[in-house]
Amino acid sequence: MPDWDAKYAAQEAPFGDAPNEYVRRVATRADFSATSALCLADGDGRNGAWLAGRGLSVTGIDSSAIASQRAQARDRANGVSAERITADIADWESDGRSWQSVFLIYLQSEPEIRARALRLSVDVLEPGGWLVVEAFARTPAGFGEFGPKDASVLYDLPEIERATSGLQVIEALEGRVLLDEGVRHQGTGNIVRYAARKPR
Numbered sequence: 001m002p003d004w005d006a007k008y009a010a011q012e013a014p015f016g017d018a019p020n021e022y023v024r025r026v027a028t029r030a031d032f033s034a035t036s037a038l039c040l041a042d043g044d045g046r047n048g049a050w051l052a053g054r055g056l057s058v059t060g061i062d063s064s065a066i067a068s069q070r071a072q073a074r075d076r077a078n079g080v081s082a083e084r085i086t087a088d089i090a091d092w093e094s095d096g097r098s099w100q101s102v103f104l105i106y107l108q109s110e111p112e113i114r115a116r117a118l119r120l121s122v123d124v125l126e127p128g129g130w131l132v133v134e135a136f137a138r139t140p141a142g143f144g145e146f147g148p149k150d151a152s153v154l155y156d157l158p159e160i161e162r163a164t165s166g167l168q169v170i171e172a173l174e175g176r177v178l179l180d181e182g183v184r185h186q187g188t189g190n191i192v193r194y195a196a197r198k199p200r
């Protein structure tokens with residue numbers, strides 16, 4: 001697993017200050033009315049803080065203590081409040097809590113962690129709730145201009161759909177997208193975008 005504390009210590013806002021474009025697009029859909037969000041692997045909080053600014057009650061989780069501190073600082077600077085938890089998805093438990101949306105944005109991790117994150121997302125979603133995923137993908141076109149070069153940390157749509165069976169798929173997209181997110185996400189990436197809802 002990469003040393004995310006070191007990466008955040010070396011670089012302020014590595015993915016920029018704006019929310020991820022897919023997060024913004026799904027959360028501004030006419031049919032998105034979630035009032036709470038669990039942001040798994042929320043890093044330095046760009047997505048969670050933006051969702052909190054839209055009035056959602058946000059819980060952000062990340063295994064990097066430095067990222068969580070930065071997320072808290074971002075929340076304060078933005079005048080929002082969010083619950084920030086430093087924890088590893090490998091063993092974090094929701095203790096029966098549930099959310100109306102879950103965002104899983106660029107958690108590039110080994111298959112067991114990805115599977116746990118996706119299954120956990122389904123488990124904690126309230127009926128009618130949204131799961132939103134964007135991540136680098138394993139595609140027939142090979143690696144994108146940037147992103148992990150280790151195929152074992154990449155997603156594909158069948159993997160996501162298997163792990164989230166029972167959800168109603170709203171969008172399941174895979175392809176090349178020009179990303180413009182801070183210094184680390186610059187250029188054309190091969191990615192998946194996935195949005196699905198838990199049936200009521």
Ligand SMILES: C[S@@+](CC[C@H](N)C(=O)[O-])C[C@H]1O[C@@H](n2cnc3c(N)ncnc32)[C@H](O)[C@@H]1O
Nearest residue numbers: 004015041042043062063064088089090105106
């Ligand atoms: C590429 S960054 C994306 C951060 C954020 N989602 C965003 O879009 O700005 C990946 C994040 O996943 C976190 N992460 C990696 N493995 C994790 C794990 N097992 N549990 C919790 N967080 C993890 C890292 O600390 C890092 O902040």
